[in-house]
Amino acid sequence: xxxxxxxxxxxxxxxxxxxxxxxxxxxxxxxxxxxxxxxxxxxxxxxxxxxxxxxxxxxxxxxxxxx
Numbered sequence: 376x377x378x379x380x381x382x383x384x385x386x387x388x389x390x391x392x393x394x395x396x397x398x399x400x401x402x403x404x405x406x407x408x409x410x411x412x413x414x415x416x417x418x419x420x421x422x423x424x425x426x427x428x429x430x431x432x433x434x435x436x437x438x439x440x441x442x
Contacts, residue, residue: 377426378426378428379426380419380421380424380426381419381424381426381428381430381431383396383405383417383419383430383431383434384416384417384436387410387414387416389436390416390417390436391435391436392407392414392415392416393435394407394415394417395430395433395434395435396417396429396430396431396433396434397417397430398433399429399430399433400429400430401425401427401429402423402424402425402427403423404419404420404421404422404423404424404425405417405418405419405420405430406418406420417430
């Protein structure tokens with residue numbers, strides 16, 4: 376069974392815009408996209424994503440929640 380595309384955040388409050396996920400992605404499947412207020416949020420290109428979940432593992436907010 377194929378793994379799901381990782382969910383980086385459900386609400387913007389769950390993303391601090393640190394770009395760690397963007398930086399770690401081995402396939403460059405994540406781009407930082409500016410919202411209407413000028414803040415950048417990661418967006419996954421599902422065609423490039425290999426579902427390695429490195430982005431989830433490196434996320435400081437998700438790591439803090441897992442404690």
